[in-house]
Amino acid sequence: MVYNEIGKTGMVVSNLSFGASSLGGVFHDIHEEEGIRAVHVAVENGINFIDVSPYYGHLKAEMVLGKALKDIPRDKYYLSTKVGRYGKDGVNTWDYSARRATESVYESMERLNIDYIDLINVHDIEFADLRQVVDETLPTLVALRDKGVVKHVGITDLQPENIKWVIEHSDKGVVESVLCFCHYSLNDDMLLDYLDFLEERGIGVINASPLSMGLLSQRGTPSWHPAPKALKEACARAAAHCAAKGYPIEKLAMQYSTSLNPRIATTLFSSANPQNVLKNIGFVNEPMDEQLVEEVKDIIGDQKRVRWKNS
Numbered sequence: 001m002v003y004n005e006i007g008k009t010g011m012v013v014s015n016l017s018f019g020a021s022s023l024g025g026v027f028h029d030i031h032e033e034e035g036i037r038a039v040h041v042a043v044e045n046g047i048n049f050i051d052v053s054p055y056y057g058h059l060k061a062e063m064v065l066g067k068a069l070k071d072i073p074r075d076k077y078y079l080s081t082k083v084g085r086y087g088k089d090g091v092n093t094w095d096y097s098a099r100r101a102t103e104s105v106y107e108s109m110e111r112l113n114i115d116y117i118d119l120i121n122v123h124d125i126e127f128a129d130l131r132q133v134v135d136e137t138l139p140t141l142v143a144l145r146d147k148g149v150v151k152h153v154g155i156t157d158l159q160p161e162n163i164k165w166v167i168e169h170s171d172k173g174v175v176e177s178v179l180c181f182c183h184y185s186l187n188d189d190m191l192l193d194y195l196d197f198l199e200e201r202g203i204g205v206i207n208a209s210p211l212s213m214g215l216l217s218q219r220g221t222p223s224w225h226p227a228p229k230a231l232k233e234a235c236a237r238a239a240a241h242c243a244a245k246g247y248p249i250e251k252l253a254m255q256y257s258t259s260l261n262p263r264i265a266t267t268l269f270s271s272a273n274p275q276n277v278l279k280n281i282g283f284v285n286e287p288m289d290e291q292l293v294e295e296v297k298d299i300i301g302d303q304k305r306v307r308w309k310n311s
Contacts, residue, residue, distance in 0.1 A: 001046035001285070002258075004265040006177050007204025009152045011078050011118060015258050016284050017049035018042040018277075019208060019270035023064040024057015032064055035272035039068035042277050043076055051179070051206070051268050053082040053123055054108055058090075062111040070113050080179075080206075081108045082123035082156065084137065096128040098140040105144055120150040121179060125157045125166060126310055134169045142174055152176045154206075158183075158310040160194050167201065177265075181208035184264060186216055186253050186293070187235060187300050188307075195263050208268040210257035216249050226308040234303040238296045247292055254280055255288035 002015040023035045039050070052061050062081065069079075083104040084096045105120060122128070122137050133155070141153045154177035157163050163178050178198065184191040184207040191207065198205055214222045215235040221227065227235075242249040257267045271277055297304065 001281075003048075004262060005204070006119075006152075006206065006265040007198075008202040009119075009176050009204060011049070011152065011204075013049035013078060013266045014047045015266050016047060016254075016281060017051065017206075017266040017268050018047050019268035020050055020052035020061050020065045021056040022061075022270040022272040023052070023068075024059075024061030030064075030272040032067075034274065035064050036068040038272050038274045038277050039065060040071065041274040042281075043072055045278065045281050047277075047281070048076065049078045049080065049266055051080040051208075052112070053085065054104060054111075055082065055085040055087055055092075055123060058087040059111065062108055066112040066114075074114065078118040079112065079114060080119035080121060080154075081112070081117055082121040083141070084125070084128060085123040094124075094127045096122065096132050096137045098136050101137050101140045102144065105141075105149060109149075116148065117150045119152045119154055119177060120144070121154040121156045121177075123156055124310060125155055126159050126162050130162060130166055130169075133166055138166075138170060138174050154178060154204075156180070160190060164194060164197060167198075167203065172201070175203060177204035177206060179206040179208055179268075181268075182212050183207075184257055184261070184267070185210050185212045186238070186249075186256050186296050187212055187231065187303065188305050190305050190307075191264070192261070195261070199263060205264045206266055206268065207257055207264045210253050210267050210269060211250060212253075216253040218243060218248055218250065226311055228306060228308065231300075231303045231306045231308075234300045238299045241295065241299055242292065245292060247289060249296070251283045251286075252289065252292055252296065254283040255286070256293055258284045259288055 083101040086093045144150045156179035221232045239249040
């Protein structure tokens with residue numbers, strides 16, 4: 001396992017990290033005991049950064065993760081969670097107010113069975129008034145950072161231009177890290193365009209969803225995926241090409257997202273299956289077929305960097 005620092009935070013994390021969204025049954029129903037074991041297997045095999053949110057499974061992911069963390073020494077992992085995006089009874093809700101952000105932090109700590117949060121993020125800022133994020137949400141989290149309740153503050157979004165805007169309109173040092181998903185993968189490397197901007201400001205970079213929310217998978221794109229049809233079809237052709245070569249596209253995608261750019265501190269993947277956790281760790285520790293990467297990019301062709309709206 002390779003370890004990198006997230007910006008200037010002092011958090012030196014594994015280049016492959018554990019996204020706990022799957023513990024909330026975001027992708028399919030899970031067996032809780034198996035999900036807990038998946039967390040333990042990840043940490044036992046060198047993964048030391050775990051990301052979650054109260055939104056995932058509408059609190060379930062944090063609750064399951066909290067059960068898993070009871071049996072893991074606190075110095076064995078860094079924990080990241082979020083404020084701003086929530087849900088109840090299958091209905092999404094958003095609240096980026098100072099009051100709700102503060103309440104959310106303490107509620108998350110209780111569910112997670114921890115007494116501080118290593119990294120607190122404003123979740124999916126594209127759903128917020130960005131000016132409110134700058135003027136209200138982030139200052140609230142900084143105040144909690146000053147108290148030691150949280151150690152570091154970040155923002156997350158699918159749209160990197162929103163991330164850039166918030167950083168440009170915030171005081172230096174407010175935003176310490178960013179989490180952007182689906183923009184450093186085989187079909188979309190847009191995150192590269194922002195690395196100089198982030199590095200100049202000492203801001204760490206967390207990548208997520210190396211499989212582009214299932215686009216880069218042998219089983220095919222889930223029905224709910226918001227990508228346009230042409231992109232789905234291109235990725236399906238790429239997956240078939242990799243399968244014909246005996247090299248699962250999931251393996252290539254994981255390797256691509258974790259091995260090529262040291263300025264990206266870590267890449268999050270999510271699985272509630274212990275065997276899948278071990279498989280993905282194995283993938284990133286093997287050499288990547290760089291020729292196959294180029295073949296896949298050629299197949300994706302003009303669908304590279306084609307975007308979709310978050311939902």
